Every structure is written in structure tokens, then in C-alpha cells.
Amino acid sequence: MTALRTGSATRWLLGAAALAILALGANPARKAFVRALVGRDGQVPTDMFLGTSAGPGLAPAARVRVVLIDGLGAAAASELPALSAVCAAGQELRIDVGFPTVSLPVQAALWTGRTQQQSGLQYRATQLAAPPPGASPAQVADSVALAESHPEIVRSFGFAATRPDPSRDPEDPEAWRAAFPEQAIAAVASPSRLVHVHVLRVDEAGHAAGAASSAYAEAVRGADELLGRLRAAGPKDALWFVLADHGHRPAGGHGGEEPEIRIVRGCVAGPGIAPSPTSASIHVVDLARAVADALGAELPSDARGRPWADALADPSPGVTLPRPGPVRVGVAGLLLALGLGLGVRADGTRKLWSRVPWALLLALLGLGVMFGWPSLSDPPVFAPRGLQLWLACVPAAVLALGLGLAGQSPRAQLAPALGSLAAALVLCRAPEAWLLPMLGVGEAGPPLMPRWSATVSVLFVVVRSLAEGVALAWVLGPLLRRLRSRTRA
Ligand SMILES: [Zn+2]
Incomplete structure (x- = not known):
């Protein structure tokens, strides 16, 4: 060769x-x-700037009720009777939940006022070993949270009590699911200062069949009907926050930054909320500030959410995205x-x-x-x-x-x-x-x-x-x- x-x-x-x-x-x-x-x-270093504001936040409320319908996209949320009634009684919101659009990290932002990049909880799905510093539920002595399924999420934020509670609730997920609506109604009607209801059927239908499916539409209807019952049972002086943590793709799935998934419909009504005919765009960290102010809780010092009136006045689109x-x-x-x-x-x-x-x-x-x-x-x-x-x-x-x-x-x-x-x-x-x-x-x-x-x-x-x-x-x-x-x- x-x-x-x-x-x-x-x-x-x-x-x-x-x-x-x-x-x-x-x-x-x-x-x-x-x-x-x-x-x-x-964590991810970001140079997010939500403005400097020193205006007053929401006044403390005697009772706060937070209903989160997991996976409810803005389009599916637009025509719901019970949800729309909350909006009509108060302020309609388009809430930017930040990135990534994953349930536990978004809820971490809701309860601490720190974005996913600040907390470093980005694709986290498993229960936190301890509540994040400054989480507002941990500052309310009689706070209660109920989850239709995936209780690891509500168990992550320092609520005084969470349900299902292994010591009193059915271990079988289906048995708990059947008991959940009545238990949620009873909790909402109780004198607890903070009650959080995490509805998961919509997200589950979204993963199984997509947001374009009839199963999803049915779950959305069911969740809205439950919301109507919760509202009817709640104390008259309660301040209500109703929101979603993300939407779903037509074929199912979430996590990305696209507006159809990231911007959800929210409604806030009750003492301190002036009924408004127009919808406002805010960030989930702003909503965290409103929840904390209503509870008299102190968020971490680097939480960026703005006082209620300032947040409503300035949408700052996309500013929390890295x-x-x-x-x-x-x-x-x-x-x-x-x-x-x-x-x-x-x-x-x-x-x-x-x-x-x-x-x-x-x-x-x-x-x-x-x-x-x-x-x-x-x-x-x-x-x-x-x-x-x-x-x-x-x-x-x-x-x-x-x-x-x-x-x-x-x-x-x-x-x-x-x-x-x-x-x-x-x-x-x-x-x-x-x-x-x-x-x-x-x-x-x-x-x-x-x-x-x-x-x-x-x-x-x-x-x-x-x-x-x-x-x-x-x-x-x-x-x-x-x-x-x-x-x-
Ligand atoms: Zn999901």
C-alpha cells in the first residue's frame, strides 16, 4: 500500500x-x-426592575381566601360564570406568572414574592424540605390549605394545616378527591384568616387530553362550579384572590414562556378592592405583595412586588422574564x-x-x-x-x-x-x-x-x-x- x-x-x-x-x-x-x-x-441573576414605589399596599383583611385553579388558561377562563362574578365584584387581572410556568415554582412566587429566578425553584416538582424564608402562610397562625391532589405543593409553604392530612383524611387519592369539595367548602366557611384551595382537576385533564379536549372543558366547568359554591359559603368580609398558575397547550403541556400559557386570568374582590370595569396586567410577585399586605405578613426584603395601586397602574410587560x-x-x-x-x-x-x-x-x-x-x-x-x-x-x-x-x-x-x-x-x-x-x-x-x-x-x-x-x-x-x-x- x-x-x-x-x-x-x-x-x-x-x-x-x-x-x-x-x-x-x-x-x-x-x-x-x-x-x-x-x-x-x-438561582439565575437577573436585572429585573419593577420600578420604585412607596405607595401604600392593600389594607389588612380579616379573612383572605385564595383559590388557585391549576392549569386554567386565560381563554378557557374568560367565560366562566362564577369566576366572572368575582371579577365583576372587584378587579379583573391578567397575571404574568413568570418563567418557567411550573406549578410549585409559580406558587413559591405567589407566597414569597420572589420570582422563579430569585428563589432558584424553577422546575421543582417535589415538596420543599422547609417553607421558603418569608413565605406568607407561615406567618398566619391558623392558615389552612387544601389540595385536590398533589398535596406536596401546599405542604411546601408553611401553612399551619394542610389537607389531605394523613391523620384524618382518606389515604386513597380517589376517596379524598370525592371528599375534597365538601372539605374545601367547610374550610372556606371557617373563621381561619387564610384559607387556600388548590384545585387540580383542570391541570390533570390538560395533561391527559389537552386544553382543546372536552375532558378539559368539563373539568373547567366543574372547577368553576366549585368556585361558586366556595364563594357562597365564604365569610361576607373575606377578600378573595382567584387565579391560575399557568395555562395548557391545545394538545396538553406547560412550562414555557408563551403568553397563552404564562398570562392567566385572575379576579380579586372584597374589602379594599375598588370594583373596576377594566382589566389590569400585573405580575404574580405583585399579587404576592397584595396577599401579604392583606395578611399583615412581611415578604423577604428582596421581594419586588409593588403596592396594589402602583402595580395596577404599570403593566411592565414581560419584565420578570430572564x-x-x-x-x-x-x-x-x-x-x-x-x-x-x-x-x-x-x-x-x-x-x-x-x-x-x-x-x-x-x-x-x-x-x-x-x-x-x-x-x-x-x-x-x-x-x-x-x-x-x-x-x-x-x-x-x-x-x-x-x-x-x-x-x-x-x-x-x-x-x-x-x-x-x-x-x-x-x-x-x-x-x-x-x-x-x-x-x-x-x-x-x-x-x-x-x-x-x-x-x-x-x-x-x-x-x-x-x-x-x-x-x-x-x-x-x-x-x-x-x-x-x-x-x-
Ligand atoms: Zn401541570
Whole structure:
């Protein structure tokens, strides 16, 4: 064998190894990323500014009733009779619950006035070991919370009593579910200063069948009917807060930052609330301030919620959402440009149109048509095998295979895809929250950022499928060339 042939064989082997690593490693890497995303707590520094205000908050109320209908989207909430009656008696709200739109973290913001980024509770689903510092329920001696299911959430915030209570309530979840409405009505009617009712049937129907389903509509009707009974039973002097913690996608799912999920309908009525014909936009941390003021509770010093009148006057849209800073955006732009540049230069001898990363564009098109812009509300973004996302990329993988067999360099498609992935990783804080901590540098946290965290999960699948197409071309190309030269001879 000549030196030349040995050299090209080595080059081929190295190329095959690199492509195999990309094709086989992209999904395990994606799985690890998703685990980091949902599996750990961690604060995110933000420069949120909700204005400076020193106006008075709500006056203390003798009784406060907080009803949270988990998973009730604004659209489904708009026409409900009992909910609308609360709004008509007081103030209608559009509440921005912040990001991510996950129940326990949103409730942490409701009871402490600190955003998900401040508390570091972002994708948390399991019960907190101790109530967060400054939680308002822990400051009310006779506070009571009842949960239709998932009692770990109400048990996290320092209520004096929570139900179901293992010492007196049915252990069987279905038996408790049947008893829940009557128990909730009795609690609301009691003289307790703070009663919180966490209704979960709507969220459960949303996960099982989606917000477009009849099961969801039925659960919404049932929750509103229960609200009507709670209101009728409650003390006349009670101040009512009724809200949701997030909406649901038509096919089910929540967690992302999209307004249909993040902005919910709320109604506040009772002593101190001037009935208003117009709806106001506020943030859940503002509502936390109102609840705490009504209870005479003291929120943590870094809670940013504004006094009631100030909050109603200034919507500050989206201000509590974390966003990548200018340096991060700049670095991401450079990485993307580098990837695109390397791709274009990979086939320097070819015409311009053949240097466009067509397979990458086809993958993005396929994903866009099937899933829209990536969102953490969309279950396929979390699926461990990523099969649904991968199927949307199959045409792109086939195109990458064809272009490879036609002699295109693997870099032409893969460099732009890897550049995009690197850019999205930077935008969602993956370098300092995920990658460096794996090497023992810095503190691990969830690489969570509106829009970009979901994009990373999707781009891992894009890299995987393009690498599969290109790798196949890399292996088949030499065989086909040999076959062709044989047939010619
Ligand atoms: Zn849910």
C-alpha cells in the first residue's frame, strides 16, 4: 500500500469516528441536558426592575381566601360564570406568572414574592424540605390549605394545616378527591384568616387530553362550579384572590414562556378592592405583595412586588422574564457566524447555491411545521429518545445523505448545525450552569432560559439526524465509487 493510500485511509477512519461520535452521542448529550434542565434548583441573576414605589399596599383583611385553579388558561377562563362574578365584584387581572410556568415554582412566587429566578425553584416538582424564608402562610397562625391532589405543593409553604392530612383524611387519592369539595367548602366557611384551595382537576385533564379536549372543558366547568359554591359559603368580609398558575397547550403541556400559557386570568374582590370595569396586567410577585399586605405578613426584603395601586397602574410587560445579556448575545452571534462560515467554506470550489446548508434548513422547516417554535411546554422537547423530533428531521437526514454521496464535505451541513447549537447553548446559560460544572468548575444549576433551552433540545436532534445522514454517506461513498469503477472496467 502506498503512503498516499495509507494517509487517505487514516483520514477516512478519523472522519468516520468523528461522525459516529456526533451521530451516536448527540442524543445522550441531549438527555443529560434535559435532566439538568428539570432536575435541579438554582438561582439565575437577573436585572429585573419593577420600578420604585412607596405607595401604600392593600389594607389588612380579616379573612383572605385564595383559590388557585391549576392549569386554567386565560381563554378557557374568560367565560366562566362564577369566576366572572368575582371579577365583576372587584378587579379583573391578567397575571404574568413568570418563567418557567411550573406549578410549585409559580406558587413559591405567589407566597414569597420572589420570582422563579430569585428563589432558584424553577422546575421543582417535589415538596420543599422547609417553607421558603418569608413565605406568607407561615406567618398566619391558623392558615389552612387544601389540595385536590398533589398535596406536596401546599405542604411546601408553611401553612399551619394542610389537607389531605394523613391523620384524618382518606389515604386513597380517589376517596379524598370525592371528599375534597365538601372539605374545601367547610374550610372556606371557617373563621381561619387564610384559607387556600388548590384545585387540580383542570391541570390533570390538560395533561391527559389537552386544553382543546372536552375532558378539559368539563373539568373547567366543574372547577368553576366549585368556585361558586366556595364563594357562597365564604365569610361576607373575606377578600378573595382567584387565579391560575399557568395555562395548557391545545394538545396538553406547560412550562414555557408563551403568553397563552404564562398570562392567566385572575379576579380579586372584597374589602379594599375598588370594583373596576377594566382589566389590569400585573405580575404574580405583585399579587404576592397584595396577599401579604392583606395578611399583615412581611415578604423577604428582596421581594419586588409593588403596592396594589402602583402595580395596577404599570403593566411592565414581560419584565420578570430572564433574558440573555448583550455579551451572551454577542458570543452566540459569533458562534453562529463561525459555524455558517465554516459550512460555506467547506465546498469552496462549488457554486454559491450549493454552499447553502440545505439539509439544516430542511430540518428546521420540518420541525417548524410539526412543532412550531420550540417551547418547554411541548412534551416532545423532553422525551428521552426524541423520536418525534427525530421523525421531523428524517427528510433532512436523507438530503444530507444525498448531498454527501454527491461529494459534498460533511462540514457543509454539520458546521452550521453545530454553530447554531453552540449559540443556543450559550444563550441558555449552559456553559456556566451545565458544561463547566461537569468539569468541576462553578456551581451547577438549571440551564433555563425562555425560548433557548427548548431550542437546545431540538438542535441536539438536528445535529444527530444530519450526522446520521452524513455519516452514512461517508461510509457508503467509497463503496459506491469502487462499485462504479468496477462496472466501468
Ligand atoms: Zn401541570
